[in-house]
Amino acid sequence: PDLTPAKAGSFIGTQIAGGVAAAFTYAFIHKGATFALGPVGESTWAGVSVAEIVYTFVLCFVVLSVAVSQRTKASHMFGLAIGSCVTVGGFAIGGISGGSLNPAVSFGIAAAQVLNGGFF
Numbered sequence: 001p002d003l004t005p006a007k008a009g010s011f012i013g014t015q016i017a018g019g020v021a022a023a024f025t026y027a028f029i030h031k032g033a034t035f036a037l038g039p040v041g042e043s044t045w046a047g048v049s050v051a052e053i054v055y056t057f058v059l060c061f062v063v064l065s066v067a068v069s070q071r072t073k074a075s076h077m078f079g080l081a082i083g084s085c086v087t088v089g090g091f092a093i094g095g096i097s098g099g100s101l102n103p104a105v106s107f108g109i110a111a112a113q114v115l116n117g118g119f120f
Contacts, residue, residue, distance in 0.1 A: 019108025
């Protein structure tokens, strides 16, 4: 396979660094204001975990199916499929977890919250 453990680690590190950079940019633009991740309303951490895992899986499955796999790769409309998946995921779990759908984004938001004395 073309993806070695070292290459996978560099991809993961780059995603996390991008998420942290984006979150700090957000905090800079909003004069230090950040927000915490966590359950919305009456939701629990268990519910948040299940919702995020399921919809992150769905998003990854759609991306791999329509944009990466040589067997199922779509030459057109793949952006619509991915965008629709993000939109549906955001609406479906936004009221439970905020709808992050990306562990790197969650990591970045949590890192920026440390600026305001929050927990990582």
